[in-house]
Amino acid sequence: MKKIYYLWLRQVKKYIRSPIRMVAFVVQPTVFLVMFGYGLGSSFAAGGINYIDYLAPGLIGMSIIFTATFSGLEVIWDRQFGFLKETLVAPMSRTDVMFGRTIGAATASTVQGAITFIVAYLFGFRPVSWGAVLPAFFIVFLIALVFAAFGTILGSLIEDMQAFQLVVNFLVLPLLFISGAFFPLENMPSWLELIARVDPLTYGVDALRVLFADIGHHDLTVPGDTIFLVVLAFICIWLGGYFFEKVQA
Amino acid sequence: MIDVENLTKKFGDLTAVNGVTFNIGQGEIFAFLGPNGAGKTTTVKMLTTLLRPTSGKIRLNGIDPVAEPERARRTFGIVFQDSSVDDDLTAWENMDLHGVLYDVPDDERRVRGEELLKVVDLWDRKDSQVKEFSGGMKRRLEIARGLLHDPKILFLDEPTSGLDPQTRNLLWDRIRQLNKSEGMTVFLTTHYIEEADLMAQRVAIMDHGRIIAIGSPAELKKQAHEERLEDAFLALTGKSIREEEAAQSAQMRGMGRMFGRR
Numbered sequence: 001m002k003k004i005y006y007l008w009l010r011q012v013k014k015y016i017r018s019p020i021r022m023v024a025f026v027v028q029p030t031v032f033l034v035m036f037g038y039g040l041g042s043s044f045a046a047g048g049i050n051y052i053d054y055l056a057p058g059l060i061g062m063s064i065i066f067t068a069t070f071s072g073l074e075v076i077w078d079r080q081f082g083f084l085k086e087t088l089v090a091p092m093s094r095t096d097v098m099f100g101r102t103i104g105a106a107t108a109s110t111v112q113g114a115i116t117f118i119v120a121y122l123f124g125f126r127p128v129s130w131g132a133v134l135p136a137f138f139i140v141f142l143i144a145l146v147f148a149a150f151g152t153i154l155g156s157l158i159e160d161m162q163a164f165q166l167v168v169n170f171l172v173l174p175l176l177f178i179s180g181a182f183f184p185l186e187n188m189p190s191w192l193e194l195i196a197r198v199d200p201l202t203y204g205v206d207a208l209r210v211l212f213a214d215i216g217h218h219d220l221t222v223p224g225d226t227i228f229l230v231v232l233a234f235i236c237i238w239l240g241g242y243f244f245e246k247v248q249a
Numbered sequence: 250m251i252d253v254e255n256l257t258k259k260f261g262d263l264t265a266v267n268g269v270t271f272n273i274g275q276g277e278i279f280a281f282l283g284p285n286g287a288g289k290t291t292t293v294k295m296l297t298t299l300l301r302p303t304s305g306k307i308r309l310n311g312i313d314p315v316a317e318p319e320r321a322r323r324t325f326g327i328v329f330q331d332s333s334v335d336d337d338l339t340a341w342e343n344m345d346l347h348g349v350l351y352d353v354p355d356d357e358r359r360v361r362g363e364e365l366l367k368v369v370d371l372w373d374r375k376d377s378q379v380k381e382f383s384g385g386m387k388r389r390l391e392i393a394r395g396l397l398h399d400p401k402i403l404f405l406d407e408p409t410s411g412l413d414p415q416t417r418n419l420l421w422d423r424i425r426q427l428n429k430s431e432g433m434t435v436f437l438t439t440h441y442i443e444e445a446d447l448m449a450q451r452v453a454i455m456d457h458g459r460i461i462a463i464g465s466p467a468e469l470k471k472q473a474h475e476e477r478l479e480d481a482f483l484a485l486t487g488k489s490i491r492e493e494e495a496a497q498s499a500q501m502r503g504m505g506r507m508f509g510r511r
Binding site: 002003006007010013014017018078081082083084085086087088089090091092093094245248249 | 294297298299300301318319322323325327329331332333334335336337338342345346347349350351352378
């Protein structure tokens with residue numbers, strides 16, 4: 001437990017000490033809020049819903065999955081700079097090493113989600129009830145956990161930084177657009193909606209949107225979304241441990 | 250303490266380690282001596298669970314590192330050939346994290362960490378991030394960190410490359426002392442002949458993935474009919490300079506993995 005805590009602490013320290021990452025934490029959601037908020041907002045106004053209230057949960061979801069998935073790059077980074085070996089030969093199970101890394105990355109991604117929330121608030125987003133904010137951040141952490149574990153899996157399998165970025169963009173962008181983060185799923189063709197059903201972010205965004213804005217997808221519920229994400233988080237962490245165990249250096 | 254039988258590692262067409270067999274007794278200091286690309290590091294990586302052997306048998310203190318990697322990792326410590334410290338952390342944080350990962354108790358971690366950092370002359374810089382360090386300072390930190398705990402078996406993969414003479418002496422003194430007091434078994438690889446001659450009770454000369462001679466430095470000199478171990482080494486391995494074949498094959502391997510072939 002102490003070892004996992006120290007690995008978590010290492011990850012958090014690395015984030016805090018990197019001014020560029022901290023700036024990116026704030027700049028990224030701001031840019032997207034401006035782009036989507038003013039760009040799509042005007043065409044969306046006809047629907048009768050304040051678009052920022054609709055958009056903010058989706059943007060929070062987006063900022064989490066980018067930060068979380070790209071944390072897999074740290075595995076490749078550590079491999080190139082040698083620190084990975086230090087943890088690979090340490091007298092502890094690699095699943096624990098992987099778990100320490102994953103919750104470290106999930107913590108950073110949750111912070112990113114919180115910053116996006118604050119930026120959206122400054123842009124006029126108002127959650128329907130403040131009581132829902134805490135459960136919403138539990139969902140934020142679950143999404144972060146799922147995608148951080150997913151990133152670690154990719155980082156264990158891919159040794160090349162450029163290839164990693166290519167693969168992540170290729171996988172994350174479709175997951176993002178199909179999840180309903182930016183537009184309602186109801187308007188999609190039925191085959192696309194089917195794909196949306198296997199996208200973890202669909203459930204995350206739905207839960208966030210219900211909790212923050214009281215707008216939900218017609219046949220998804222917050223408890224259902226939560227269970228789906230919890231189960232998936234377990235599976236991803238288990239799989240991440242499995243692949244991390246196989247890493248050679 | 251270390252028993253290796255017919256150990257082989259292939260990377261595609263290249264056989265990096267080819268049917269290597271040796272035994273190292275408890276409390277022995279054993280050196281792998283060989284030119285670049287001889288397969289020394291690949292052997293160490295297989296012994297320390299970083300690479301899976303293609304075939305062959307390994308026992309570390311009776312434990313098979315392929316079948317029980319986690320148990321095997323509890324028996325050894327290692328100082329790597331290239332850097333494995335975290336640049337974003339401070340010198341002290343690197344030491345502290347290592348101590349925690351290796352189950353060194355809190356008090357001991359503080360006392361020994363301070364002592365070791367003072368010895369390698371980094372105590373004044375303990376709160377500086379490692380990225381501000383020179384190559385030599387990083388190397389010293391690496392050595393200090395490797396000595397923070399006393400494992401049953403210590404692997405040193407070309408530990409003195411890029412090390413100043415002072416730290417080199419410190420390292421050898423410390424290792425001799427631990428070897429005497431704790432009966433620690435030491436496995437080191439080097440291409441410095443003097444080092445093998447000075448430190449090791451037995452030396453294996455490795456070339457092209459095979460052990461071509463094994464014995465005490467005195468025996469090896471006798472076998473090659475040479476006065477100095479250096480001449481014995483050259484007589485046994487030849488005088489041509491080696492290409493870094495291993496580095497190239499590792500790159501190709503990386504490309505293979507990129508496409509999911511493992």
